[in-house]
Amino acid sequence: MSNPFYAATTRWLLAVGWTLGAGLTLAQPAPEAGTPIPLNDLSAFVNPTPNWQIVGSVRADLNKANTLSTDKGTGVLVNLPSDKKNAKAGDLTTQLQHGDADLELDFMLAKDGNSGVYLQGRYEIQLADSWRVKNPGSGDNGSIYQRWDDKKPAGQNGYEGHPARQNASRAPGLWQHLKISFQAPRFNAQGQKTENAKLLNVELNGVLIHDNVELSGPTRGAISNDEKATGPLVIQGDHGAVAFRNIRYIAYDKPRPELVNLTFSVYKGKYEKEPEYDKTAPESEGPTTVLSSAVSRIPNEMLIRYKGTLRVAEPGEYRFRLGVPGGAGSLKIGNQTVVPLVGYSGNGTGKVTLPKGDVPVELFYSKYMDWVQPALGLSVAGPGVREFVISDATTAGGEEVDPILVDASTANTILRSFMDVPGDIRSQGKRTRVTHAISVGSPDNVHYTYDLDKGALVQVWRGQFLDTTPMWHDRGDGSSRPMGMVQRMGTPMLFLAKLPSGQANWATDTTGTGYRPKGYVLDANDRPTFRYQTYGASVDDKIRVLEQGQGLQRELTVTNPSGDLYARLASGSTISAMDNNMYLIDGQEYIRLDDLGGAKPQVRESAGGQELIVPVKGKLTYSILF
The missing domain is CATH 2.70.98 (Beta-galactosidase; Chain A, domain 5)
Structure with missing residues (x-):
């Protein structure tokens, strides 16, 4: 009944809030609403062609192919290809240039409609009327389109397409919702690519259809076959009628905070709350470079206390998730308790506004339930910083549940x-x-x-x-x-x-x-x-x-x-x-x-x-x- 494909899905579900096991199981989070691309006019785009318009509302007819009807107003971006042979129908390019980013938008397709969203202008998520498709291919709605090589034999030109895991499409004329978490390719100081671009996850209408897909290069129809650290969003406009609204993005372009000057102390005993440390002698102590439950060799009835510095490069609000399975724990930053005492659930969250610079940090993890393996995990997200595990990722995972x-x-x-x-x-x-x-x-x-x-x-x-x-x-x-x-x-x-x-x-x-x-x-x-x-x-x-x-x-x-x-x-x-x-x-x-x-x-x-x-x-x- 189960297989690795669905195991990956369940691990992702655990990460975004459905917790069956203990510990902090972190996959890339679903995108959150961010900065809107304004749709009161076309000024957010570079040299838009006449097929693109701003309207107030849009409708489709299930019996009319490639046709959308519109009403005057603002807030909806619509592509209306003309039947005239001399009319130029072009793609739409944003002024925005992005690297790592989350993108979220609504779209509506006409009957038999076809379009696409190109991240950095190079990697296409297909938008297509796939309402009646049972098993999607790489050209169907939400799929990652193929790469292309004209030098290959006919029928083999397309390669490395990634079909959506399942068809999560709505009918033509209904608003659909797309969420994308994208990681840009990485380059060294000499401009050589050191890491491929990735789609960390893609949701179509609330369904996870891609999870951690590596993109070896641009897909067919890209603005260029080279790859860059940044690039624009491009919306395909020469294939069919399509509309968009509520386009929002979060750019992840700021340096991550760092934990430095860490020290640990391990105390033997069953602690359901913090002890008076000056009255309790530690079993072991010393410096360390990473938060980890592995600093203690005691598997149960022990407490680990960490003290150190959080080095913040970008001021703003930061969100923390603490996993302390099988016991209790809390997180303090500066003189503020950010994650209050986490009890039986083993997971807690909190947020705090931090200045640029060094801030003292203190964390404790008390392990007193013997039926759970020790696993300390801490993640952080902030302004321009995508959520990441700041602790030792190898000991931050909880129980993986084989789905039924x-x-x-x-x-x-x-x-x-x-x-x-x-x-x-x-x-x-x-x-x-x-x-x-x-x-x-x-x-x-x-x-x-x-x-x-x-x-x-x-x-x-x-x-x-x-x-x-x-x-x-x-x-x-x-x-x-x-x-x-x-x-x-x-x-x-x-x-x-x-x-x-x-x-x-x-x-x-x-x-x-x-x-x-x-x-x-x-x-x-x-x-x-x-x-x-x-x-x-x-x-x-x-x-x-x-x-x-x-x-x-x-x-x-x-x-x-x-x-x-x-x-x-x-x-x-x-x-x-x-x-x-x-x-x-x-x-x-x-x-x-x-x-x-x-x-x-x-x-x-x-x-x-x-x-x-x-x-x-x-x-x-x-x-x-x-």
Whole structure:
């Protein structure tokens, strides 16, 4: 069920906050929002060609290739290639020159759209309408495009492309989100390259699709085949219609802080807090060049105290993460406690504003739990400094957890578990745990979770199926997690409710509804149809994957419906009617009304947002495209 590919993914998840093991397990962090590239005009770019415009909003039509419609305004950068043969459609180059950097942006593709983002103008992350692709190649959305050699035989010219790990794409006309952590190539004083460029990680729509990929040279279409320490961002503009917004970056161009003049003292005994050092004799002590648990030969019931100097080259706010598995610890800088006493969890964080120059530092690590290996780790990030392990990286790692994964690539697959859903407007940001969740996976790489307590769709997603590590690792907590690009359907609510009018409040629980789940039946391909009773009616709820994995179609058959029964198809901050019986939900999914049995849909205000509801007259069919 597991393999090294997924082990790397889990190690990354551990680093960004999902901690199953002890210690400080540090991979490169996901990018944070940084400096915006202004999109009120085109002044941030060098000699833009006429195909590039600044607009206020943009829309796509699923039936029209390479076409985007726009409205006047600012905040959105759009590429609109002209059909005219003499029109020049060029790439867009930023005034910004960058080395090591994190980049974060939203993009929207037209049907059959094709573009790309070139880091330093040389290394392309492909942007393409790959919505219906099952197994992405190097030319699909989020992939690292190939290098190219015209001297090679035909068919072998392209090489060293890196396909995205899975297809995490959204449909054309929906906003997609891209995060990139990039490390520039390194050069010596003579200008010779000493280290290749790297993509430390790339996320597409919240899914890790690249992890620590080395780039041996520029990809096809680069501004130059040489390599430099810095270069501009370049956006491809001669292939297809595409739009961008919320482009932000963080440049990592400042020197790292250093730990110098370190000394250590090791004390034997079980300490759950700092002792009075002047009343306790150390077991051993001396100078050292690095923070490490290895300075002590005592495996348990010992305390290590470090004192030294943090040499800061760039003033500003610094963030620290301390890992002290199997015990306790804290970090002091100057006369301020930056990471307060870390207890059983073994991990703590803190931040402090530091001046340029030398600042005293003090750290202690008390190891008193005998079932965890000693492993002291400290990482730091700051202005122009990407997070790095400032302690000994060889002793900073915690337990690596071999992930427990459920695959649905060869057969329709069903799994019961708890499912945690992030909060939305209705829940006021509070996480919801669905205790009777059933997740259904398909070989088409489109999956969903159903709430048996409410007859409601909880979420749909594209890509890999389920990570059940938190369910079955160690004692477990009973929950599983979707592994692909997830579209959540809001706080789980009853799908059907009786309303005296189209403006009445939606039922929040099953009290008075007569709701009674009746399980599900499987068809010949092991696909479930859910059954339940509510308000005296019997319901069959059939959900199937659409052709080419475009989304899901839901067919509800209600026997003996009451005259005031409604279905809640979608909720969101904004719901916009489109052509062809389509609705756009928050720019993230489409609802297509296939057959309402003659009923009229209604978009109404609810809980600070909007809902799409429709009266139920016996049969209801609609599709979710995402």
